Amino acid sequence: MSKHIKVENLSVIFGKPSQVEQAKSMLDTDMHVSEIMEKTGVTVANRNVNFEIYPDELFVIVGLSGSGKSTFIRTLNGLNKPTRGDIIIDGENINDMDNMRLRTFRRKEVSMVFQHFGLLSHRNVLENVEYPLEIQHVDKKERTEKALEAIKQVGLDGWEHHMPSQLSGGMKQRVGLARALVNNPELLLMDEPYSALDPLIRRDMQNELLNLDDSFDRTIVFITHDMNEAFRLGERIALMRDAEVVQIGTPKDFFENPANDYVRDFIADVDKTRILKVRSVMRKPSYTALPSDHPKTLLEKLESGNLEFCYVTDDDNKFLGYVTTEQLKRSKAKSLERLVTEDNTVINRNAYLKDIWKNLSDATFEVAVLDGKKRLRGVISNDDIINVLAD
Ligand SMILES: Nc1ncnc2c1ncn2[C@@H]1O[C@H](COP(=O)(O)OP(=O)(O)OP(=O)(O)O)[C@@H](O)[C@H]1O
Ligand SMILES: [Mg+2]
Incomplete structure (x- = not known):
């Protein structure tokens, strides 16, 4: 509480x-x-x-x-x-x-x-x-x-x-x-x-x-x-x-x-590089889905928001993975549950920017930021870091 x-x-x-x-x-x-x-x-x-x-x-x-x-x-x-x-x-x-x-x-x-x-x-x-x-x-x-x-x-x-x-x-x-x-x-x-x-x-x-x-x-x-x-x-x-x-x-x-x-x-x-942690730079995800969401409705939402993918969490905001718009287009599944892809690139929100910067440059999408209980707290991309670190 x-x-x-x-x-x-x-x-x-x-x-x-x-x-x-x-x-x-x-x-x-x-x-x-x-x-x-x-x-x-x-x-x-x-x-x-x-x-x-x-x-x-x-x-x-x-x-x-x-x-x-x-x-x-x-x-x-x-x-x-x-x-x-x-x-x-x-x-x-x-x-x-x-x-x-x-x-x-x-x-x-x-x-x-x-x-x-x-x-x-x-x-x-x-x-x-x-x-x-x-x-x-x-x-x-x-x-x-x-x-x-x-x-x-x-x-x-x-x-x-x-x-x-x-x-x-x-x-x-x-x-x-x-x-x-x-x-x-x-x-x-x-x-x-x-x-x-x-x-x-x-x-x-x-x-x-x-x-x-x-x-x-x-x-x-x-x-x-x-x-x-x-x-x-x-x-x-x-x-x-x-x-x-x-x-x-x-x-x-x-x-x-x-x-x-x-x-x-x-x-x-x-001294930004020494003190900034992911939690203080991350953004709110533009959209997150629940496993119970209908794939078709979700696809419409993502397309209308011009999003290529979104993260999926359970009712307690626990991180489950992601689904892509491409995937939703191809699939005929009635439930989202089976479409969720696990994601291993996640970052803990207490990591320092300087320690994760390199990992981020390989990522295709913005990366999910989790807390100690594996709940989704935000997203971060390489651009976010560059914007903050650059003067
Ligand atoms: N009980 C009080 N009676 C009269 N003036 C007070 C009282 N408490 C605080 N002040 C005054 O209010 C102003 C703000 O004080 P406050 O203690 O909130 O500042 P602060 O930002 O916590 O400062 P510090 O970093 O020194 O602790 C000061 O001018 C202080 O003297
Ligand atoms: Mg004080």
Whole structure:
């Protein structure tokens, strides 16, 4: 299970109520936030923010210090109230949640990982990870089982009885992550979780997060101020500046169509070949078929879309193979099932572009991109890569 989030015209202003009222009327003008602050004394931390985060997406918010990233994530978690606008999570407006509902939401459906770990220093690893279940009064046996499982997921088995002070920064952050995973949340919020770590450890942690993301259906909102990290991890990225979203899109969108000079400067130092993964460059397939589709109807669809072939998946989006238009023309079969050709050129979405570039140049069609569960997540062709890598 994973969450769908819709952010509609969200603004968050900090200040005295009378000042906030006054500032609200300035949100839709072209006054800069610093000017609004000068005039009214408030801080506008989020201003008219609009975007959608899809279920199971790894969505990254990037921006310089003070641009409003943490404010957004805290509002998503119900810790700040929107001054104006809505956040709708699976159809439920966060503004309509009463305290009881908010508490359940925070305890059971969403978890947060912080930059400075936030571990309880007098408790060992196991007890730290058990903590969220303990406050929900889950019985001892069950919470230990679940905590051990989460500890294993982050690669800390064997360290259950160590105290936080005996762990390195990377290990502490793993404990933080295990604690966030222990209640199996549908939404995971990560606020600069790796910013305090050394570059090499940071890279390991990023890779582990991507693998973890592949094994579970879960929406992840990840905050960073590092564009390289944003592009390595994010399927889509929102770049914030002075409380506003400047651009939102895939890394490919950013490279191909930077919204303005600010974005251009922001991405100037990104080493594309080293950080870009297939998941951040792939496209949605133009059409996918189900085995139950009728070959004749499918042929009409493909021809009308001018497509030479399409990929076939089952009801759970599990990848089965492809059928070509030629094949459909020749065949008299009543069901698609037997026409599906297996495909061995598929690529995992966490592969680096530099490692798959060569394979792709031999492919006739765009290649299917799968996740760890062999589900079809996108397609990619050599042209996509060339477009992104070329300046
Ligand atoms: N509770 C609060 N009360 C008053 N001002 C606040 C509050 N929380 C945040 N702010 C202000 O809102 C602005 C945005 O802060 P926020 O923490 O969201 O930025 P950020 O992008 O997370 O920055 P960083 O990278 O430094 O963590 C800042 O000017 C900050 O001082
Ligand atoms: Mg912050």
